[in-house]
Amino acid sequence: MNKTRLEAFSDGVLAIIITIMILEIKVPEGNNFSDLLPLFPKFISYILSFIYVGIYWNNHHYLLHGLSKVNGKILWANLHLLFWLSLIPVSTGWMGEHSFSKAAMALYGLILLFSSVAYFILQKIIISSEGKDSILAKAIGKDLKGNASTILYIVGIVCSFYNEWISGACYIIVALLWLIPDKRIEKFFISAEKTIDS
Amino acid sequence: MNKTRLEAFSDGVLAIIITIMILEIKVPEGNNFSDLLPLFPKFISYILSFIYVGIYWNNHHYLLHGLSKVNGKILWANLHLLFWLSLIPVSTGWMGEHSFSKAAMALYGLILLFSSVAYFILQKIIISSEGKDSILAKAIGKDLKGNASTILYIVGIVCSFYNEWISGACYIIVALLWLIPDKRIEKFFISAEKTIDS
Amino acid sequence: MNKTRLEAFSDGVLAIIITIMILEIKVPEGNNFSDLLPLFPKFISYILSFIYVGIYWNNHHYLLHGLSKVNGKILWANLHLLFWLSLIPVSTGWMGEHSFSKAAMALYGLILLFSSVAYFILQKIIISSEGKDSILAKAIGKDLKGNASTILYIVGIVCSFYNEWISGACYIIVALLWLIPDKRIEKFFISAEKTIDS
Amino acid sequence: MNKTRLEAFSDGVLAIIITIMILEIKVPEGNNFSDLLPLFPKFISYILSFIYVGIYWNNHHYLLHGLSKVNGKILWANLHLLFWLSLIPVSTGWMGEHSFSKAAMALYGLILLFSSVAYFILQKIIISSEGKDSILAKAIGKDLKGNASTILYIVGIVCSFYNEWISGACYIIVALLWLIPDKRIEKFFISAEKTIDS
Numbered sequence: 001m002n003k004t005r006l007e008a009f010s011d012g013v014l015a016i017i018i019t020i021m022i023l024e025i026k027v028p029e030g031n032n033f034s035d036l037l038p039l040f041p042k043f044i045s046y047i048l049s050f051i052y053v054g055i056y057w058n059n060h061h062y063l064l065h066g067l068s069k070v071n072g073k074i075l076w077a078n079l080h081l082l083f084w085l086s087l088i089p090v091s092t093g094w095m096g097e098h099s100f101s102k103a104a105m106a107l108y109g110l111i112l113l114f115s116s117v118a119y120f121i122l123q124k125i126i127i128s129s130e131g132k133d134s135i136l137a138k139a140i141g142k143d144l145k146g147n148a149s150t151i152l153y154i155v156g157i158v159c160s161f162y163n164e165w166i167s168g169a170c171y172i173i174v175a176l177l178w179l180i181p182d183k184r185i186e187k188f189f190i191s192a193e194k195t196i197d198s
Numbered sequence: 199m200n201k202t203r204l205e206a207f208s209d210g211v212l213a214i215i216i217t218i219m220i221l222e223i224k225v226p227e228g229n230n231f232s233d234l235l236p237l238f239p240k241f242i243s244y245i246l247s248f249i250y251v252g253i254y255w256n257n258h259h260y261l262l263h264g265l266s267k268v269n270g271k272i273l274w275a276n277l278h279l280l281f282w283l284s285l286i287p288v289s290t291g292w293m294g295e296h297s298f299s300k301a302a303m304a305l306y307g308l309i310l311l312f313s314s315v316a317y318f319i320l321q322k323i324i325i326s327s328e329g330k331d332s333i334l335a336k337a338i339g340k341d342l343k344g345n346a347s348t349i350l351y352i353v354g355i356v357c358s359f360y361n362e363w364i365s366g367a368c369y370i371i372v373a374l375l376w377l378i379p380d381k382r383i384e385k386f387f388i389s390a391e392k393t394i395d396s
Numbered sequence: 397m398n399k400t401r402l403e404a405f406s407d408g409v410l411a412i413i414i415t416i417m418i419l420e421i422k423v424p425e426g427n428n429f430s431d432l433l434p435l436f437p438k439f440i441s442y443i444l445s446f447i448y449v450g451i452y453w454n455n456h457h458y459l460l461h462g463l464s465k466v467n468g469k470i471l472w473a474n475l476h477l478l479f480w481l482s483l484i485p486v487s488t489g490w491m492g493e494h495s496f497s498k499a500a501m502a503l504y505g506l507i508l509l510f511s512s513v514a515y516f517i518l519q520k521i522i523i524s525s526e527g528k529d530s531i532l533a534k535a536i537g538k539d540l541k542g543n544a545s546t547i548l549y550i551v552g553i554v555c556s557f558y559n560e561w562i563s564g565a566c567y568i569i570v571a572l573l574w575l576i577p578d579k580r581i582e583k584f585f586i587s588a589e590k591t592i593d594s
Numbered sequence: 595m596n597k598t599r600l601e602a603f604s605d606g607v608l609a610i611i612i613t614i615m616i617l618e619i620k621v622p623e624g625n626n627f628s629d630l631l632p633l634f635p636k637f638i639s640y641i642l643s644f645i646y647v648g649i650y651w652n653n654h655h656y657l658l659h660g661l662s663k664v665n666g667k668i669l670w671a672n673l674h675l676l677f678w679l680s681l682i683p684v685s686t687g688w689m690g691e692h693s694f695s696k697a698a699m700a701l702y703g704l705i706l707l708f709s710s711v712a713y714f715i716l717q718k719i720i721i722s723s724e725g726k727d728s729i730l731a732k733a734i735g736k737d738l739k740g741n742a743s744t745i746l747y748i749v750g751i752v753c754s755f756y757n758e759w760i761s762g763a764c765y766i767i768v769a770l771l772w773l774i775p776d777k778r779i780e781k782f783f784i785s786a787e788k789t790i791d792s
Contacts, residue, residue, distance in 0.1 A: 005205055005209060005259060007599055007602075008205075008206060008209050008602060009209045009212065009213055009255060011599060011602050011603045011606055012209055012210055012213030012214070012408075012606055013213045013216060013217055014603070015213075015603055015606030015607045015609075015610060016213060016214060016217040016218075016606070016610060017217060018607060018676075018680070019607055019610040019611060019614065019680055020217065020218070020220075020221065020610075020614070022614075022680050022681065022683060022684060023221070023614065023617070024225065025684050027618065027684060027687035027688050027691050028688060031692050031695045031697060031698075032697050033697045033700070033701075035697075036697075036701070047677075050673075050677055050680075054670070054673045057603060057673075058666070058669055058670075061596065061599060061669075065596065072256070075256055076252070076256075076377070079248075079252045079255075082216075083245075083248055086216070086217055086220050086248075087220065089220060090220060090223050090225060093225040094225050094226060097225050098229050101229045103229060103230050103231045103233075103234075104229075106231070107231075107234070179670070203403055203407060203457060206403075206404060206407050207407045207410065207411055207453060210407055210408055210411030210412070210606075211411045211414060211415055213411075214411060214412060214415040214416075215415060218415065218416070218418075218419065221419070222423065270454070273454055274450070274454075274575070277446075277450045280414075281443075281446055284414070284415055284418050284446075285418065287418060288418060288421050288423060291423035292423050292424060295423050296427050299427045301427060301428050301429045301431075301432075302427075304429070305429075305432070398655065398659065401601055401605060401655060404601075404602060404605050405605045405608065405609055405651060408605055408606055408609030408610070409609045409612060409613055411609075412609060412610060412613040412614075413613060416613065416614070416616075416617065419617070420621065468652070471652055471655075472648070472652075472773070475644075475648045475651075478612075479641075479644055482612070482613055482616050482644075483616065485616060486616060486619050486621060489621035490621050490622060493621050494625050497625045499625060499626050499627045499629075499630075500625075502627075503627075503630070
C-alpha cells in the first residue's frame, strides 16, 4: 500500500478543515468598521483553531515521515484522527458565536482531547508496526509534551464549568507548547538519518 | 495517461466530500450543553457517512493499486462513482435533520446502493482492462462482501417503508463488514508482490 | 518551473468546483419523498455540470500530458480557464433554482462559452510553446469538436431567449460530443509514444 | 522533512481559498437578467481576489522552487502566510456586499498588506536558511516590486477613508505589477539552472 496517497488524502482533509473554518466568519451586514467588532471573538477562535490544525499537520508530517509500510490499521487510525479534527470547525464556530461561553469552551476542550487521544492511538499503532527500535519510537521517547497536553485539556474542560478564561488559558498554553519548535525531535531525526546514511 | 492524477483528483473529491458533511452540522444557536442535543442525530449520521466515505477511499486505494494503465472508460467509471458518493452529504444531512425519518433512510440506502453499483462497474472495467489473470481479479475473487452489501442495501431500502431502524441496522452492518479489515485481500497483495519480486 | 504543482493545483480547484456544486442542493425541509420533487431540476443541473467539469478535467489531462515546460503565460492561461469554470456552480444553482428559466439558461451558456474560449487560449499557448510539430499539435489537428462546441454554445445562448429547451438540448449535445470517448486522440497518443520509445 | 507535502498542503489551501470565494456569490433570487445586476460588485471583487490569490500561488511556486531543505520555521512562516490569505474571501465578500464601501476597502487593503508582510517574512526565512548566495537570494535582489506593493497598500488603506476609488486603484495597480510577467526572475532561474547543470 501506498504512503503517498495516505499523505495526500490527509493533507487534503486538513487543508479543507483549516480553510472552511473561515466560512463560520460570515460577511458582516453593516457598512462600518464598528460592524467588525462582533466578529472579534470569532476571529480569535479562528486564530486558535488555525494554529491547532497547523500543529496537527506539522506533527502528522513527522509521524508519517518515519513510516515505511502502511496497513489497514494505520489507515483507520488516521481516519479516526481526521474525524475528530473535522469537528474543530463546528466547535470553533460555537465558541466564537457565543463569545467563549462555558459550554462552548468545554466542548472545544473535549474535541481537542479526543483529537489528541486519536493522535496518540495512531502513534502507538505506527510504533508497534515499525518496531520499538524505529527512529520514530526513539524520537518520541517519553512523550512528555503529549502527556502534559492531555492533563491541560482535562484541566481546561473541568475548569470551563467554573471559569471559561482558565480553560481558554489551558488551550492556549498547549498550543504554545507545540508551537515552540521542538529542537530535540528535529535534531534527533537529522542525526538519526546521518547515522543511517553513514 | 497518468494514474497519479486520477488518484490525486479522486483523493481531492473524497477529501472534500468527507469534510463538507460537517457543514451540515450548523453551529447551535443556544448557549448551553442542552442546545447540542438536537445535533445528536446529525452527529450519528455524520459518523456513519464518515465511515462509509472512509471505506470507499480505502477500497479505491486497493482498486487502483493493481492498475497499470488508465483509459477513458476507467476515468469516466471513476467519475461516475464520485458522482454518487458526492450525494452522500445531502442525504446524510436530510437523515440527520429529520432524525432518521423513513423517506430519508430510503434515500440514503438508494445512494449507497448506487455508489456500490458504480464501484462494481469501475471494478469490472478495471478487471476487463487488466485481464482476468491480474492480481486484482484474483484478489477480489467471488466478491462475497460486495454481493452481501448489495442485498443488505436493498433490504434496508425496502424495510425503510415499514421500520426505519431495521434499515439503519442494515447500513451499519454493511459498514462493519467493510470496516473489519479484510486480512485475505491484504495478504493476497503482499504474497502476490513477493511472487512478482522473486 | 514545475508541471506537477500546476497539475496538483488544477486538480484541487476542479475537485472543489465539482464538489461544492452539491452545496447548492440544500437539505429538503419536509419529511416525505414528495419534498424531494422540487430538488429535481437542481439534480438535473448538477448532473449536467458534473459531466462538464468532468470533461474539462479529462481534457485538461491530455492537454498537460504533452507539455514539457511550464512558463508564466501557461500558468495564467490555466488560471483564466479555472476562473470561468469556477463560475459554473453559481450558474448551475441559478438554473436549478428557477427550473431552467430563460435567463439562467443564457447565463449558463455564456459561462460554458467563456470556459471553452479560455480552454482554446490555453491550448494555443501550449502549442505555440511546444511547437507546431509537437504531439499535442498533431493530436488536436483541426479541432472540429472544439469548433462545433463553440457554435452550439452560441446557438444555445441565442435560442434561450425564445425557447429554453432548445438551448438545454444544445448544452447536452456538446456534453455528449465530448463524453463519447475520442478514440482518435487516445490512439494518437499511444502510437506517438510508441514512436518516441522506439 | 519533505518539501512535497509543504507544496501539496499549500496548493490545497490556496485552491480552496480561490474556490470558496465563489460561495460568497449567492444564487440570485429573481428570474431575470436584471437580477444579476446586484451581483456586479461581487463579481468585480471576485475577479480582483482571484487574481491576487493566483499571484500568490504563482510566486509561492518560485519561492519554494529554489528551496532545498524545509525546517520548522519555514513551515510556520508558510502557515502564517496561508492564514492571512485565508481571510481574503471574507473581506472580498464584505467589499462586494457593500459595493466597495470605505470600511471594506480599508479592511481589504489591510489583509493584502498583512499577506505581503507574511510573504516577505517567509522569503527572508527561506533566504536565511538557503544562504545569501542562493539562487533565490540573487533572483529577488532588491525586491523593488515588493517594496512598491507595500507602499501602494498603505496608500490604499489611508486613502480609503477619503475616497474608496483611489484605494481600489492602488490595489488594481499592485495586481497589474505582479500580473505582468517578471521576465527577469524567470530568465534568472533559467540561466542559473543552466550554470548549475554545466
